[in-house]
Amino acid sequence: MPFSINKENLSIKARRGDSGVIVFEFNMPIDNFMIDFCISKRLDSTSKNDVIISKCYKNISGNLLEVDISSEETKMLKIGDNFVGQYFWSLKLHNELGFNMTLIPDKFNRTPRFFVYPKIGECEYGQ
């Protein structure tokens, strides 16, 4: 099953064991920058232990970035109460000289949540 993405509140929904690609379109080319995509347990991660999935993309060309999440990675996300696991995702722009800018969460008060649900018919929720 693919992912479900709500562009208004930036929420992404997936089932454990599914894979998908999230495409980001930037308002300018981001050549020669690096992008970090992270899924963490808390919105403002203060500990590396909070980060569940972290992916760094280099050699980006143009203004598009495709973040692929594998089946194994979604299985790393656990289901909580009410058959849903709530996480947060973030997007950061940086380079080798120490430049670092958080693009998401942004200043528009949109909370980038990543919800994970059990796969249909699955009994083991990864808890």
Place this chain on the structure above:
Amino acid sequence: MDNKNNFDDIKVLDVKSGISAHGDIQVKINDLPEVLLAAHNSNPNAHKNLLGKLIEKTEALTIAVDELQDNLVLADDVPTKISELENDLNFVSEESLVEALEKRQIVNLETLKENLDNRDSVIQNNITLNVNTLSSRIEEIETNIAFATDPETISSYSMPSDKYIALTAGASGASYTMPANGMIYCLVKCNATNAWFNVKRSLTGSRHQIPIGVVNSHAAVEMPVSKGEIIEITYTSSTIATLGFLYLNGNAPKDEDGGEN
């Protein structure tokens, strides 16, 4: 949380089926100068694309500014144009038109307005008058037709009327030119036993020739004549007592035209 409902109300991104995912999440970088500076610091050649984009934007802005400046130049004429239009408006204002028309006495607006207001009744009156006139004229023509086709009337036109002109009798052999179609009347008194007289058409010589044997008796002739015809009257041993010209009924002058009874 009702995860089922939440799951159904959002769009599905089917990456594996090949549906385009471009632009699925749009990320707006607001601190553009900071990013440009970072790009420049990391690699001066790395921000070539960014610089190209900026140059394109700058050129587009320059063109837009030029167009705006052209529009501003055109806008300088706007007050003049407005002034000209105002002048034109004054020139063609209702007051000026009325004044001009009244000065030239081309149109009396009050009369025109009154005529316009009364046009229906005026037209109706004219129609009624014309219809009445036509009806009267038709009746007159019908009367004339009836009159002109009456045999008694037509035959009476060639009969002598009671209108006549007294002619001055001349000496024997004198000629008289007839003023119109009509009759010449000549009454002669006998002075001796061998008296006679004749009334003759000069052109043809046809005549009435009358002998009168009894002294102091009279004899008379009434002969039809044509307009312009010359009549010659000759007499001997007698005297013309009465000489006159009688009009016909068809051409007899009316009393006011000088006819005599």
